[in-house]
Amino acid sequence: xxxxxxxxxxxxxxxxxxxxxxxxxxxxxxxxxxxxxxxxxxxxxxxxxxxxxxxxxxxxxxxxxxxxxxxxxxxxxxxxxxxxxxxxxxxxxxxxxxxxx
Numbered sequence: 001x002x003x004x005x006x007x008x009x010x011x012x013x014x015x016x017x018x019x020x021x022x023x024x025x026x027x028x029x030x031x032x033x034x035x036x037x038x039x040x041x042x043x044x045x046x047x048x049x050x051x052x053x054x055x056x057x058x059x060x061x062x063x064x065x066x067x068x069x070x071x072x073x074x075x076x077x078x079x080x081x082x083x084x085x086x087x088x089x090x091x092x093x094x095x096x097x098x099x100x101x
Contacts, residue, residue, distance in 0.1 A: 004038075027073070058096075
């Protein structure tokens with residue numbers, strides 16, 4: 001696992017850390033290193049974003065072969081984490097969020 005330079009991780013929720021650790025295993029199974037590109041937001045996130053409370057993280061995906069593999073990785077993560085997490089495949093990353101139901 002790698003944290004992109006400049007990414008702030010202080011205040012990260014334990015539940016999100018668990019999700020990141022599981023994501024790390026999935027990325028390794030696909031032959032890639034998990035890179036966390038954002039936890040606490042820069043200006044592009046809404047005030048209500050889970051990033052603002054340490055419950056959201058963005059995970060790099062550009063090194064996966066194609067959209068199909070990215071969707072497969074996102075689905076594996078959803079299944080591993082269950083209903084208290086949101087896993088959203090964006091154009092440049094997967095947004096992982098602890099969002100208890």
